[in-house]
Amino acid sequence: MLKLWKKFPGQLKRLILIFLLFVAALMTARHFLIPHDYGQYGNYRGGSVHEIANLEVKYAGQIVCVDCHDDIAEIKFAGYHKNVACEVCHGPGAAHVEDSDIELTSPRGRDLCILCHEYLPSRPTGFPQIVSESHNRVKPCISCHDPHDPVPPEAPKECSACHGTIARTKSHSYHADVECVYCHQASPEHKVNPRENLPSKPKTRDFCGKCHAEDADVEFGIPRVDMDAHEKRYVCWQCHYPHLPEAGQ
Amino acid sequence: MMNNKIINNKINNKSLNTEKPEPIIDSAGCDSVRYDSEHNDAGCDAGRRNFVNCALASSALMMVPGMLGAGEEEKPDPNELVLGDGYRPKDHKWGMGIDISKCIGCGRCADACKSENDVPREPFYFRTWVERYRILENGEAVVDSPNGAIDSFDEDKLDERIIRSFFVPKLCNQCEHPPCVQVCPVGASYRVEDGVVLVDRDYCVGCSYCLQACPYGARFLHPETRTAEKCTFCYHRIVKGLVPACVEVCPTQARIFGEMEKKSSPIIRFMRMNNIGVLKHSLNTEPKVFYANLDKEVR
Numbered sequence: 001m002l003k004l005w006k007k008f009p010g011q012l013k014r015l016i017l018i019f020l021l022f023v024a025a026l027m028t029a030r031h032f033l034i035p036h037d038y039g040q041y042g043n044y045r046g047g048s049v050h051e052i053a054n055l056e057v058k059y060a061g062q063i064v065c066v067d068c069h070d071d072i073a074e075i076k077f078a079g080y081h082k083n084v085a086c087e088v089c090h091g092p093g094a095a096h097v098e099d100s101d102i103e104l105t106s107p108r109g110r111d112l113c114i115l116c117h118e119y120l121p122s123r124p125t126g127f128p129q130i131v132s133e134s135h136n137r138v139k140p141c142i143s144c145h146d147p148h149d150p151v152p153p154e155a156p157k158e159c160s161a162c163h164g165t166i167a168r169t170k171s172h173s174y175h176a177d178v179e180c181v182y183c184h185q186a187s188p189e190h191k192v193n194p195r196e197n198l199p200s201k202p203k204t205r206d207f208c209g210k211c212h213a214e215d216a217d218v219e220f221g222i223p224r225v226d227m228d229a230h231e232k233r234y235v236c237w238q239c240h241y242p243h244l245p246e247a248g249q
Numbered sequence: 250m251m252n253n254k255i256i257n258n259k260i261n262n263k264s265l266n267t268e269k270p271e272p273i274i275d276s277a278g279c280d281s282v283r284y285d286s287e288h289n290d291a292g293c294d295a296g297r298r299n300f301v302n303c304a305l306a307s308s309a310l311m312m313v314p315g316m317l318g319a320g321e322e323e324k325p326d327p328n329e330l331v332l333g334d335g336y337r338p339k340d341h342k343w344g345m346g347i348d349i350s351k352c353i354g355c356g357r358c359a360d361a362c363k364s365e366n367d368v369p370r371e372p373f374y375f376r377t378w379v380e381r382y383r384i385l386e387n388g389e390a391v392v393d394s395p396n397g398a399i400d401s402f403d404e405d406k407l408d409e410r411i412i413r414s415f416f417v418p419k420l421c422n423q424c425e426h427p428p429c430v431q432v433c434p435v436g437a438s439y440r441v442e443d444g445v446v447l448v449d450r451d452y453c454v455g456c457s458y459c460l461q462a463c464p465y466g467a468r469f470l471h472p473e474t475r476t477a478e479k480c481t482f483c484y485h486r487i488v489k490g491l492v493p494a495c496v497e498v499c500p501t502q503a504r505i506f507g508e509m510e511k512k513s514s515p516i517i518r519f520m521r522m523n524n525i526g527v528l529k530h531s532l533n534t535e536p537k538v539f540y541a542n543l544d545k546e547v548r
Binding site: 040 | 338356365366381404414441451484489497501502
């Protein structure tokens with residue numbers, strides 16, 4: 001070996017030495033720069049999986065909430081919100097589980113409810129939605145609906161709770177004093193499942209004629225038409241919008 | 250024809266009892282030839298018995314090493330990853346199911362994700378977000394996601410007629426073949442054995458190659474640490490037996506989470522009962538986020 005080494009020309013010896021020095025420097029640098037646990041489990045730093053796995057949990061999960069608040073849970077699990085986890089409305093609760101002095105928020109306004117229940121055409125059919133602009137605008141939702149057992153209240157007091165646009169239009173029309181139920185008969189179920197229990201609508205000219213026919217037995221001042229002569233081929237609401245009759249005249 | 254001939258042969262053999270047995274050829278016409286047992290002599294019978302004995306003995310011998318191995322205690326491998334309370338990633342394989350027809354676009358998932366994972370509150374930093382798709386009459390899709398849907402959506406009318414509209418929650422697809430891991434030059438992005446793709450925050454140099462490699466746009470650069478961030482399926486939760494935060498808070502159960510290879514898992518039922526699609530399947534990334542009732546326009 002030594003003989004072979006002596007045979008090498010001087011410049012090659014120097015080159016080999018420099019090369020070995022270079023490799024040694026590289027190995028030393030690699031040893032200090034690459035973490036020891038790199039490649040322990042795979043082509044990554046082993047410690048990082050443990051770091052990620054040990055991150056703090058913020059959402060405790062509904063099962064934990066139910067442990068203490070079983071009274072509310074019982075109500076909630078029987079209602080429409082049974083699948084809505086507590087922390088959806090009350091926020092992350094892991095800290096509250098550790099230390100009950102840390103209180104969670106209970107939303108009181110309308111902002112949170114309408115995130116889910118505001119009417120959006122993209123929402124799946126059948127999901128309960130309202131137009132918040134016209135749905136009892138100033139009242140917080142919880143004044144009528146219990147969020148833990150959200151059933152539609154006995155009845156929306158007025159039709160305008162849902163049909164606000166029509167109610168507002170009608171309110172400044174000649175028909176302002178005509179009750180909705182005079183023309184539309186709604187069953188009580190309409191307030192629970194509106195789409196499946198549609199209210200009635202007038203079907204014939206004679207219905208309007210009850211007030212507007214020449215021989216109608218109603219108070220003076222209501223415009224009258226000769227039902228036989230006046231555009232007999234059409235029904236009234238093809239030309240007159242009943243919620244705002246003769247607008248602009 | 251062939252079958253008839255064989256049957257004829259058989260009948261002949263049995264009825265006539267000829268001295269030399271006729272070979273009976275398999276109906277498939279292959280070259281195996283059997284002889285009717287009635288005509289086998291004793292020697293032939295013994296040979297078969299030998300063969301059966303030998304076969305039994307050899308198969309028993311083959312099982313011996315396996316049986317010996319089963320008796321031994323399993324030695325814990327120092328290089329096997331065990332997290333927390335004995336969570337072994339190799340025993341799990343996680344997947345998420347998302348039912349498009351159930352999503353109401355309330356954005357509670359995106360909100361909970363930000364709280365759980367300390368994602369910056371400003372828009373444009375999301376580990377998960379919800380997109381609204383509106384398919385127009387001409388087949389075009391209008392997609393929007395204001396603030397990741399955290400404040401839900403506005404009605405925001407369009408001029409064109411809309412023929413279909415729905416919400417699509419998006420997140421990291423935890424690909425089986427993740428392009429983001431392939432391109433990482435420092436080994437900061439990696440895939441754990443349970444199929445979850447993670448980012449080593451301390452090791453990431455913030456080159457953002459992975460942001461460009463991800464076909465789903467699921468990664469972002471954290472504005473403070475300048476390192477890549479992405480959905481981890483809430484890894485710190487699933488190792489403790491909890492579900493990811495977005496699944497926990499989804500009010501309509503549009504998100505399902507569970508084991509891909511355990512029959513009791515809710516995702517197995519979800520995948521059996523629904524028409525399942527994945528995003529960009531042509532890229533062969535094998536996503537582990539499965540969408541039910543996915544429209545063809547969703548990408």
